[in-house]
Amino acid sequence: MSCKRFLTVLPLIALLLLVGVGSSQAVYRQQCPPDTDGVDTDGDGIVDNDNICVQIGGGDGYAVMGDGRHLYTFGFSAFGGPYTPDDVVNGTAPDPADAGNMWSDATNPGLVLGANFPAPTMHFKQGQKVFLTLHNVGMLIRPDLFDPHTVHYHGFPNVAAIFDGLPDSAVSINMGSSMTYFYNLVEPGTYMYHCHVEATEHMQMGMLGNFYVDPIQDNGSPITVNGKPYSKFAYNDINGATGYDVMMPLQIHSFDPVFHTEDETVQPLSFSTMRDVYPMFNGRGYPDTVNELTPTANPGDIDLILNKEGNFAQGMPALIKATAGDRVLLRVTSLSTTEHFTVISPSIPMKVVGNGAQIMRTNGDPTGTDLFYMTNSIRLGGGEATDVILDTTGVAPGTYFVYSRNLEQLSNNQEDFGGMMTEIIIQ
Amino acid sequence: MHRPTSKNWSRLLLVAGLLLLWVAGTAQAKVTGISGTFFDFTAKTDHISTGEGNSLLIYGYSIAGSRAQYPGPTLIVNQGDTITIRLTNNLPVSTSIIFPGHKAVASGGTAGILTQEAAPGGVVTYSFVADQPGTYLYQSGTNPALQMNMGLVGAIIVRPTGFDPAAPTAYGDASTAYDYEVLFLQTDMDSTYNELVEFGRSAEINLNDFHATYWFLNGRNGPDTLLPDNVSWLPTQPYNCLPRIHPGDKILIRWVGASRDAHPLHTHGNNFRLIARDGRLLSSGPGNGADLAVSDYTQTVNPGETYEGIFTWTGAAMDWDMYGHTAADNITLTDLVNNETGAAGPDGFDDNTYEYVADHEKPMPVTLPGIQELTFSPFYSGSPYLGGGAFLPPGEGGFNQHGGYYYMWHSHNEKELTNNNIFPGGMLTFLIVEPPGVAIQ
Numbered sequence: 001m002s003c004k005r006f007l008t009v010l011p012l013i014a015l016l017l018l019v020g021v022g023s024s025q026a027v028y029r030q031q032c033p034p035d036t037d038g039v040d041t042d043g044d045g046i047v048d049n050d051n052i053c054v055q056i057g058g059g060d061g062y063a064v065m066g067d068g069r070h071l072y073t074f075g076f077s078a079f080g081g082p083y084t085p086d087d088v089v090n091g092t093a094p095d096p097a098d099a100g101n102m103w104s105d106a107t108n109p110g111l112v113l114g115a116n117f118p119a120p121t122m123h124f125k126q127g128q129k130v131f132l133t134l135h136n137v138g139m140l141i142r143p144d145l146f147d148p149h150t151v152h153y154h155g156f157p158n159v160a161a162i163f164d165g166l167p168d169s170a171v172s173i174n175m176g177s178s179m180t181y182f183y184n185l186v187e188p189g190t191y192m193y194h195c196h197v198e199a200t201e202h203m204q205m206g207m208l209g210n211f212y213v214d215p216i217q218d219n220g221s222p223i224t225v226n227g228k229p230y231s232k233f234a235y236n237d238i239n240g241a242t243g244y245d246v247m248m249p250l251q252i253h254s255f256d257p258v259f260h261t262e263d264e265t266v267q268p269l270s271f272s273t274m275r276d277v278y279p280m281f282n283g284r285g286y287p288d289t290v291n292e293l294t295p296t297a298n299p300g301d302i303d304l305i306l307n308k309e310g311n312f313a314q315g316m317p318a319l320i321k322a323t324a325g326d327r328v329l330l331r332v333t334s335l336s337t338t339e340h341f342t343v344i345s346p347s348i349p350m351k352v353v354g355n356g357a358q359i360m361r362t363n364g365d366p367t368g369t370d371l372f373y374m375t376n377s378i379r380l381g382g383g384e385a386t387d388v389i390l391d392t393t394g395v396a397p398g399t400y401f402v403y404s405r406n407l408e409q410l411s412n413n414q415e416d417f418g419g420m421m422t423e424i425i426i427q
Numbered sequence: 428m429h430r431p432t433s434k435n436w437s438r439l440l441l442v443a444g445l446l447l448l449w450v451a452g453t454a455q456a457k458v459t460g461i462s463g464t465f466f467d468f469t470a471k472t473d474h475i476s477t478g479e480g481n482s483l484l485i486y487g488y489s490i491a492g493s494r495a496q497y498p499g500p501t502l503i504v505n506q507g508d509t510i511t512i513r514l515t516n517n518l519p520v521s522t523s524i525i526f527p528g529h530k531a532v533a534s535g536g537t538a539g540i541l542t543q544e545a546a547p548g549g550v551v552t553y554s555f556v557a558d559q560p561g562t563y564l565y566q567s568g569t570n571p572a573l574q575m576n577m578g579l580v581g582a583i584i585v586r587p588t589g590f591d592p593a594a595p596t597a598y599g600d601a602s603t604a605y606d607y608e609v610l611f612l613q614t615d616m617d618s619t620y621n622e623l624v625e626f627g628r629s630a631e632i633n634l635n636d637f638h639a640t641y642w643f644l645n646g647r648n649g650p651d652t653l654l655p656d657n658v659s660w661l662p663t664q665p666y667n668c669l670p671r672i673h674p675g676d677k678i679l680i681r682w683v684g685a686s687r688d689a690h691p692l693h694t695h696g697n698n699f700r701l702i703a704r705d706g707r708l709l710s711s712g713p714g715n716g717a718d719l720a721v722s723d724y725t726q727t728v729n730p731g732e733t734y735e736g737i738f739t740w741t742g743a744a745m746d747w748d749m750y751g752h753t754a755a756d757n758i759t760l761t762d763l764v765n766n767e768t769g770a771a772g773p774d775g776f777d778d779n780t781y782e783y784v785a786d787h788e789k790p791m792p793v794t795l796p797g798i799q800e801l802t803f804s805p806f807y808s809g810s811p812y813l814g815g816g817a818f819l820p821p822g823e824g825g826f827n828q829h830g831g832y833y834y835m836w837h838s839h840n841e842k843e844l845t846n847n848n849i850f851p852g853g854m855l856t857f858l859i860v861e862p863p864g865v866a867i868q
Contacts, residue, residue: 364722383839
C-alpha cells in the first residue's frame with residue numbers, strides 16, 4: 001500500500017476504532033470472578049476461596065508530618081464495603097466470609113481526597129489469586145491534572161508486562177475508569193507496591209505501600225525450634241528458621257515539602273533539588289510512629305488527617321510490642337525517591353533472613369544453604385527489601401528503638417527528636 | 428503531570444522508537460568493547476549530549492585518533508594475559524589511570540599520589556596481569572573527584588580461562604553460564620563541575636559539594652540508553668544499554684559503580700541471582716560454584732564496586748497463557764527434556780519455546796479496559812500477549828516491533844530518573860523479552 005493511500009484510510013481506521021469501543025465508555029467497575037477451578041491452591045483445605053478481590057482508589061489527599069505540617073499527597077485509598085459498591089457492574093462477589101476484602105471492617109474507606117499514606121497494606125497468602133482493581137478517582141486539588149495511574153507490584157516474579165504497572169511498557173488507567181490487575185501468588189515474601197506513572201512525582205507524592213505474602217508453610221503443622229513451636233513464617237523454610245511471633249512491616253519513605261507544595265500550588269516541579277526532610281516509617285515521623293490511637297477512641301489526641309469519611313489517612317503505626325522470648329519479624333522496605341537509609345536496632349541484634357522477597361539461602365532456594373547473618377544495621381536504597389528477625393530471648397522488659405542511623409534523619413524537618421524512628425516495647 | 432516534559436518525553440521516545448525499528452535485530456546481546464593485550468589511550472577533551480539536549484564538556488579516553496568517549500573503552504581481555512595501557516595525555520591537566528582490583532605497575536611520567544601521572548603532553552604506561560575473571564573498573568587516579576565526574580572512567584571484563592563464546596560463563600563455572608550479557612556502568616555527574624572547567628574557572632569547584640544533576644548508564648541518559656551502539660549523533664557516547672532476551676534465556680548483568688553516589692538498580696520482570704562482587708565469585712570454596720549467591724530484585728551499586736547477576740524470565744505460573752493460545756489453535760507442547768540441563772524428563776516448560784506447559788490455553792482471567800479508558804505506552808504492542816499485536820488508536824504504540832515485553836531496569840531512587848530537572852531520563856533503560864524465534868544478534 002502506498003503511503004498516500006495508507007494516509008487516506010487512516011481516518012477510516014480511527015473511526016472503526018471509535019465505533020468499536022463505543023460500548024466500553026469510562027466507568028468504575030470491579031472484576032471479581034468466583035473461584036470455580038476446584039483446586040485448593042492456597043492450601044487451606046477449601047477449594048472455592050482462592051480468588052481474592054480488592055479495590056483501591058488512586059487520587060489525592062493530605063498527610064500530616066511529625067511537626068504538624070500538612071502536606072498535599074497523591075495516594076491510594078482502600079474501598080470499604082465488601083463487594084457491594086455501586087460501581088460493580090460485573091463479576092460475582094465471593095463470600096465475604098472468605099475474608100476476601102482486607103478492609104471489610106471499613107476501617108479506611110475513601111474515595112475522592114481519600115489518599116492514604118502509606119497506601120492500604122496488601123496482605124495475602126501464597127496460593128491466592130488476586131484481582132486488584134484500581135479506580136482512578138482523579139485529583140480534587142489538582143483538577144488540571146488528568147494523570148493516569150497504575151499499580152506496580154514491585155518484585156512480582158515473572159510478571160507479564162500488562163500487569164507490571166509500568167506505563168512506559170504497557171497501559172495505565174485514565175481518570176474515571178478502572179483496571180483490574182491479576183496476580184497468581186506463587187511466591188511468598190516481602191514486596192511493595194506503588195504507582196509507576198511519572199514515578200519520580202507520583203512516588204515522592206506518596207502513591208506507595210506495603211505488600212507481603214505469607215508462605216503456604218503457615219498452613220502446615222507448627223515447627224518446633226529450640227523447644228518453641230512456630231506456626232507463622234517469613235518464608236517456606238522447611239525447618240522453622242524464619243518462624244516468628246510478631247510481625248511488623250516497616251516501610252521507609254521521605255517527603256520533600258518543597259516538592260509537595262509546588263505540586264499543590266501548580267508550580268514547576270523541582271526534581272533536581274529534591275531533598276527530603278521528613279524521613280518516616282509507615283508514613284509517619286516519630287513520635288507519631290508509636291501512636292496507636294484510633295480516631296474513635298481519642299478524637300483530637302492525634303492529628304493524622306481524617307479523610308472524607310472520618311478515617312485516618314495515615315492509619316499505620318509502627319509500634320512493635322512483644323513479650324520477651326518472642327521472635328519479631330520486621331519486613332523492612334524502602335520506597336524513598338531520594339536516598340539510602342541505614343536502619344539500626346542497637347540493642348536487639350537483627351538476623352537477616354530474607355531480601356528481595358526471597359529467603360536468604362543459596363539462590364533464594366528453600367533447600368539452599370543458610371546465608372543468614374547477624375547484624376545491627378541494614379541499609380536500603382529505594383526499591384530494596386530486607387527481612388530481619390529480632391530474637392528477644394533474654395531481653396529485659398523495656399522500650400527499645402529502631403531508627404535511621406543517618407542521624408540527621410531523626411527529625412521532622414526543623415523539629416529534632418523525630419523522623420525515622422519507632423519503638424519496640426518488650427513486656 | 429508536568430506537560431512540557433511529558434511532551435519532551437514523547438518526542439524523545441519517538442526518535443528512540445523509530446531507531447529501534449530501524450535497527451531491530453542488530454547487536455545488543457553482547458557487551459561492546461575492544462579486545463587485546465595492548466591499548467593505546469589518549470586522554471582529551473570533548474563533549475557529550477545529555478538526554479534533554481544539553482551539551483557538556485568531558486574528559487575522555489580515545490583510541491587510535493578517534494574522539495574521546497564516555498565512558499572509556501570497555502576492555503575485554505582474557506584471564507592470565509598481561510595487559511598494557513599506554514596513556515598519552517592531551518588534557519590541560521595531569522592525569523593517570525588506576526585499576527582497582529588489579530596490581531598494576533606504572534612506568535614513565537611523574538610521581539602522583541596514587542600512581543605515576545602523565546603531565547599535559549606526557550605519556551605513562553601501565554601494565555597488570557588480568558589474573559582473575561570478572562568485571563572491573565578503571566578510572567583516573569589524579570584528582571578523581573573531579574576527573575571521574577569529567578568522564579575518565581571505564582570497565583574491564585576479564586574472560587575466564589577456557590572461555591568459549593559459544594557456551595559462555597562468567598567465571599568458568601557452570602553456575603555462571605549465560606546466553607547474553609549486558610554492562611551497566613553507572614555514573615553520575617554534577618554538571619556545574621563540567622561548566623566551570625569549560626569556562627576556565629576550575630578553581631571555583633568545591634569538590635565537597637557534589638550534587639548530581641545527571642545520571643548515566645554506559646555514558647547515556649534515558650532515553651538515549653535505548654539507542655543502538657555508535658549512533659552518529661552521539662559520537663562520544665558509543666555504548667548501547669538495551670538488553671534483549673527470549674523467555675528462558677539467561678542474561679549476565681555486569682554492574683559497575685563508577686559513580687559518586689550509590690544507586691539501587693531495580694530489575695522489573697523478575698529477580699536475579701547475585702553471583703559475584705568485585706570480580707570474585709560468591710563461592711564458599713573452589714569448585715563449589717556460586718553457592719553463596721542470593722536472589723534479589725534490586726541491587727544497590729555502591730561507588731567503586733562491581734557486581735554480577737544472572738537474570739532469567741520465563742513467564743511461569745502466570746495462571747494464563749501468555750501467548751493467548753486457545754484449543755482452537757491446536758498447538759501441542761512438547762516437554763520431554765529439562766531445558767536447562769538437557770537431561771531427559773519434563774521440567775514444566777516446552778522444549779522449544781520455553782512456554783510454561785501448565786498455563787497452556789488458560790484464558791486471561793480479566794478483561795482489559797476499553798481503549799478510551801487507557802493511556803498507552805509507545806512500547807505497548809496493543810496486545811497483552813507475548814508476540815501479540817493489535818490495533819491501537821492512531822498515534823499510539825508502534826515501537827514494539829515483535830510484540831515483546833518491555834521491563835524497565837532503573838535506579839529506584841526515582842529522583843535519578845531525570846536529566847537536569849527534566850523528567851523522565853537519567854538512569855533508566857529496558858530489558859526486552861522477545862517472543863521465541865525473534866533474532867537477537
